[in-house]
Amino acid sequence: MSQLSQLRSPAAVQAAIDEFVQLGRTKFLARYGYGKSRDFLVRDPKTGTDCDSKAITGVAFGKQFPEQGPLTADSFSGGEATVVPTLTRLGFRIIRIGEDWSEEEVLATVEDYFDMLRAEAAGEPYNKSEHNQTLRQQLNGRSKSSVELKHQNISAVLDALGLPYINGYKxxxxxxxxxxxxxxxxxxxxxxxxxxxxDALEEVKLPGEKTYLAALVEAPKREVFVPSATKVRDRMPRKFDFAARDEANRRLGRAGEQWVIEFEQRRLTAAGHPELFQRLDWVSDTQGDGAGFDILSFEDETQHRFIEVKTTNAGVGSSFLVSHNELEFSREVGEQFHLYRVFQFRDGPRLFMLPGDLSQHVHLKPTDYRASFRAVVG
Known part of the structure; x- marks a missing residue:
């Protein structure tokens, strides 16, 4: 029998909640060694205070079984399959973090988010903390962190729609x-x-600062999250497909490729092969698109580096389009292929590289199909 199944006393849970309310969240969690709940809270039926569900469950166990003491945070898992049914069975109301926001609160938060996004796209300065503080005055006692989480949720919705989102809200x-x-x-x-x-994020404005090698950063890691069961299918008119519009803007793409060529000159020089820059070929300019890469560069005197450049004025995690030809070429030439993702181009370019098979670095979602009445079989 699991330890959580032994917790059968609503009075023990209420005692843990009472202590939480008396001490406050920070002191309560510190006393028992728990972190903040990421997804679920349990509501105090007396005061309406929302408490961290896993911590309450672990401490309640100690209230029911004082000879054993409270459960430690690493001795059981929290979440929808464990803590939620345990507390629900004992008659307590569970709140999914963020789900209790009213329509008025949500609309105000969305308005505030787009106000910041508009300023960021236009290159206008703004202060996230000031926006957070001002917004909370319109909300129902929300904390700074809960507003930040809501802004991150908005970023996720926009990203799913192929639209840009605020850099500081992953x-x-x-x-x-x-x-x-x-x-x-x-x-x-x-x-x-x-x-x-x-349109503002597609604007071609050459960066004033040219640091090149100092602009190189680590590539983001692939992430997987499980959407909620009530998720609706995200579909927007194609005019709002930011990745497609950004990719189609050849002026921005060309400016990014020019920047990468200058980056390559400095990279090859730093690697001790300055003479190889004279052999570099801007393939997309001399031969046009379709080769599966934009720039033919070098690792050394004998080995090529095939570079595909993707440029955006948006942030590091923004999506981009990959053609079937580019994907197949990345698999064909392996580690000789490098996708150069140039981001924040307008504000001072930053760059990360994805070497080899692109499918090993990013999640790929088919967006178009070629329709025909004949197919080759076998």
Whole structure:
């Protein structure tokens, strides 16, 4: 029998909640060695205070079995399959973090988010902390961290729609259904505003600072999250497909390729092969698209480096399009292939590289199909 199945006393749970309310969240969690709940809270029926569900469960066990003491945070798993049914069975109300926001709160948060996104796209300075503080005055006692989480949820919705999102708010999934619907409604109802944001992020403005090698950063890691069961299918008109619009903007792409060529000159020089730069070939310029890469460079005197450049004014995690030809070529030439992702181009380019088979670095989602009436079999 699992330890959680032995917890059968609502009074023990209430005693743990009472202590949580008395001490406050920070002191309670520190006393028992628990972190903040990421997904679920349990609501105090007396005061309406939302408490960290896993911590309450572990401490409640100690209240029911004082001779054994509270469970440690690493002795059981929290979440929908364990803590939630245990506390629900004992008559307590479970709140998924963020799900209790009202429509008015959600709409105000979406408006605030797009105000910041518009400023970021236009290159105008703004202060996230000040926005957070001002927004909370319109909300129902929300904490700074809960507002930040909501902003991250909005980023996740926009990313799923192929739209740009605020750099400082990394996408976080499992968002409230009401939030997803509100973001989609905002995009459809404010098409002119959203279009201006996308256009601003496609603007070709050559960077003033040319640091090149100092601009190199680590590539993001692939992440997987499980969407909520109530997730609606995200579909937007193609005019809002930011990745497609960005990719189609050849002026921005060409400017990024020019920057990469200068980067390569410095990379080859730093590697002790400055003479190889004279043999570099800007293939997409001399031969056009379709080769599966944009620039033919070198590792050394005998080995090529095939470079495909993807440029954006948006942030490090923004999506981009990969053609079937580029994917197949990355698999064909292996480690000689390098995708150079140039981001934040307008503000001072940053770069990460993805070597080899692209399918090993990113999640690939088919977006188009070639339709025909004849097929080759075998």
């Amino acid at each position: 996408p976080r999934g499992n968002s409230q259904l009401l939030l997803r619907k509100s973001v989609q409604a905002f995009v459809l109802e404010r098409q002119k505003l959203v279009g201006s944001i996308v």
